[in-house]
Amino acid sequence: MKLYYSPGACSLSPHIALHEAGLAFEPVLASTKSHKLQDGTDYYGINPLGYVPLLELDDGTRLREGPAIVQYIADLVPNKNLAPANGTLQRYRLQEWLTFIGTEIHKTFSPLFSPATPEDYKPLAKEKLASRLKWVDSQLEGKQYLMGDHFSVADGYLFTVTNWAKPTGVDLSDLPNLLAYRERVAARPAVQAAMKAEGLGK
Missing domain, CATH: 1.20.1050.10 (Glutathione S-transferase Yfyf (Class Pi); Chain A, domain 2)
Incomplete structure (x- = not known):
């Protein structure tokens, strides 16, 4: 997985969730000012909305919006109790x-x-x-x-x-x-x- 983030932005929330979950991921710095990655890639090509966070799964699927991302992370590791069970x-x-x-x-x-x-x-x-x-x-x-x-x-x-x-x-x-x-x-x-x-x- 890849987490596109900007230091101190709301993407810190899923960044914390990933560490709490103990999941392997690659943090990718995405500037919210230049909207470019460190290698010069246009971040709008990854997230047309231009903001962080964005979680890219291993199969290339991309998930936007922090509250959705953190629940997805929590559900990957139910034994960590980062979120109550769905439906409760x-x-x-x-x-x-x-x-x-x-x-x-x-x-x-x-x-x-x-x-x-x-x-x-x-x-x-x-x-x-x-x-x-x-x-x-x-x-x-x-x-x-x-x-x-x-x-x-x-x-x-x-x-x-x-x-x-x-x-x-x-x-x-x-x-x-x-x-x-x-x-x-x-x-x-x-x-x-x-x-x-x-x-x-x-």
Whole structure:
């Protein structure tokens, strides 16, 4: 398998999932700015949408979108318990989290990275993020991870997007459950391996 990624982008989530799963894969750096690979290949020829992540299977099949990719990875190694079994209510709970993280947190952070975003919009985005993250903080009370005591692929995704708080000036200091959770996730060997591979600090 090949994982097309860009350092620190949302592709860190499947990168973490692959390390947690213990699966062999080839990481392929795809610049989100130049949309070229290191050998000069046009990334649009691989993913016409131009963004990461993209997972290419050994038979050449390509899978896009982080929440779909991480569930695929989890299902390859059911014994690792990275996702509840398909068809169970808990699996839908996982999908609930993946959807919430993608639509309410990931997509609200996105404008804060764009030079085209009007400055007067950014405080509104930060306000929305603050309310969503406050709710996440309340959901983490008394829990190790989003789904309880077991790490799931949703945790890798939440960790990835909350990494963006510092560079975008989003304050997490009044969210003790989220901060403690982030420390727990950051301490996992698979998370450290993925971060190191992407040249990222903690």
